[in-house]
Amino acid sequence: MSENPTAAVLVIGNEILSGRTQDTNSNTIARFLGPFGITLKEIRVVGDFADEIIAALNTLRARYCYVFTTGGIGPTHDDITADAVAAAFGVGIDYHPEALKLLAARFADPADFNAMRRRMARIPDGASLIRNTVSAAPGFQIDNVFVLAGVPSIMRAMLDEVAPRLSRGRPVISVTVAAAVAEGAIAAGLAAIQTRFPDVAIGSYPVYRADGYGVQLVARGFDPALVETVAGELTSLLAAAGGKPERLSP
Amino acid sequence: MSENPTAAVLVIGNEILSGRTQDTNSNTIARFLGPFGITLKEIRVVGDFADEIIAALNTLRARYCYVFTTGGIGPTHDDITADAVAAAFGVGIDYHPEALKLLAARFADPADFNAMRRRMARIPDGASLIRNTVSAAPGFQIDNVFVLAGVPSIMRAMLDEVAPRLSRGRPVISVTVAAAVAEGAIAAGLAAIQTRFPDVAIGSYPVYRADGYGVQLVARGFDPALVETVAGELTSLLAAAGGKPERLSP
Structure with missing residues (x-):
């Protein structure tokens, strides 16, 4: 199985480490990757701390063909994944025109598209969007890293968008x-x-x-x-x- | 929360990474640690590969006050945790007299206490046993590492044995x-x-x-x-x- 593409999952969120929430996203990704012949080699869970996210991401993206992160891309102050990913890659981060458009379309009253919701359109430079068919706020891909939502139903929808971008190995x-x-x-x-x-x-x-x-x-x-x-x-x-x-x- | 003792969980098992099994042990340990005022900082899952277990364990035990491992201490060929832990600490591993006694007591016919079952009494030098009230085969503690079973009911029973050995912090x-x-x-x-x-x-x-x-x-x-x-x-x-x-x- 050593010739297959390899992958890691990086789950980001204090709620998993406090025990408040049972992570199921790792299992969903594990089962998703099987038929592609991609071997999941490692799962890590870290809290909402930029330095810990950056260190884990830089280790995992160097070691494996793909990294899937889940969590921390919402509109609130504790959603710091996009900034941490930009820092890990040493690139800037800014409002992405297409992401702004996708999000704006969700609000009938433009006043509802407030500053915090606009935060969800901040995407690291050079990343491509991953469409979110559930709640509009997109994930993104930068190099070999796929940044996905933490809400399970949204994450599953994003995996479907990611599928055509993956190299395939021999299924187990x-x-x-x-x-x-x-x-x-x-x-x-x-x-x-x-x-x-x-x-x-x-x-x-x-x-x-x-x-x-x-x-x-x-x-x-x-x-x-x-x-x-x-x-x-x-x-x-x-x-x-x-x-x-x-x-x-x- | 930075003055509280810190901890990591290291889940060992191909069945988690293949998606066959949903890990629940991490969540059990997270909820167990809360009332002790011990902060769970990181969870990792690796497969049944000695080099990966050793590398992860040596990183985590240096970084956190406590490490809890789950999985890989049964009688079969894919149970390699005890050997990997001994290798990580650079110590020998041998049949532990008390562990042999605990296990032997479980078998009415001594012939049933075969070589593979005896493997479960192999404990790294210097480790102390963690009693298993469910199925006899003990876990063990070596320095700041607690090596627990993967079967959830057995792991929970072992946590109760571990409780008195933990330093306490301020509960959240x-x-x-x-x-x-x-x-x-x-x-x-x-x-x-x-x-x-x-x-x-x-x-x-x-x-x-x-x-x-x-x-x-x-x-x-x-x-x-x-x-x-x-x-x-x-x-x-x-x-x-x-x-x-x-x-x-x-």
Whole structure:
């Protein structure tokens, strides 16, 4: 999977770190990238502090093919992402004519398009807009960085706009097999299968539920036939341990 | 809030980065730390790769008072956290007598306590155990790093064991006021309040729901009276904008 484009997510917002809000955007982006054959390598969450956003962004954009940021592009004083991104790239930031137009169109009474709302049209120099079909205020792309909204429904809409701009890799095929077997009972067999099939990544995830324990085994790789072969081995392993293996989708 | 102990979370697991699993452990730890007056400053997620775990851990443990890792301490081949932590600290790793005893007690038939299950008793030199009241396999503490399980129910139980070991800071008081008002309509007033009360952090979070839009304003600070004063200002601001402010708990 090392030849695929790589990506990182940078979530920006005190509300995630205080525990007030459960981040779901990272998971949405992770699932979005899978079919493109883009490998998500890292997720970071930092607060609404310019120096921390700048440091994290500069590390991640140098290390990975793509960086997706979410959060901090609204109209209020705590929305500092656009300024931090401009600072990270060492470029200026100014009102973007097209962004102003998109935003102005949203307000029947021009008086409602106040100074703070105009802030949302401030875009780093050289960036291209990412359309927001939900609430007008655009995201933007600068180099390999996509700056997206934090509100989940808006972020998802922006991802659709981003899709045509992404280089594609080879999608990963994934098969999951589950059974009510203790992970520790099959661990040695699992390691042996992994050794025999180094091109398929095998993950083992124990499950603890009110109705008992079990394990989910995941085979992931590029070659569908090879992944199926490994899934067959995993199924046999679970059956040999007394389980009734079930294939889960996906 | 800068005098409080700081913390980071390091989530370890391919299943988070593939999007297969939604991480909830970070949010649990964030909410757990609040009452202790420990400030969560950063969350990172990396995959099951030793070099990435080691690099992230060494950065985070140098930067923050505490690091909490979750994931990768089970019996299977993809559980490499304990070895990676030992490598990050430059110490050895071996079977820990007490951990072996705790684990052995779980198996009526000694034959079930196989080599892979014994792996879960491998603990870096100098670490102290963190008891696991759910499934026996312990976590461990080494210096300022707490190594916890990835299964949420087990991780929560381990947090209870960790609690007495933590230095406490001044807890943050938080009040949330909400109304069906557009964020952009109050943004200027909000910025003015923030300027007048620099010791209270004001966050603004737009809400988009099927039944309409609105905003949640959060005031956070150490001084309960001051936070209440700011909450009063926020309530007046929302009312002046035509909203019917509601106080949310917490």
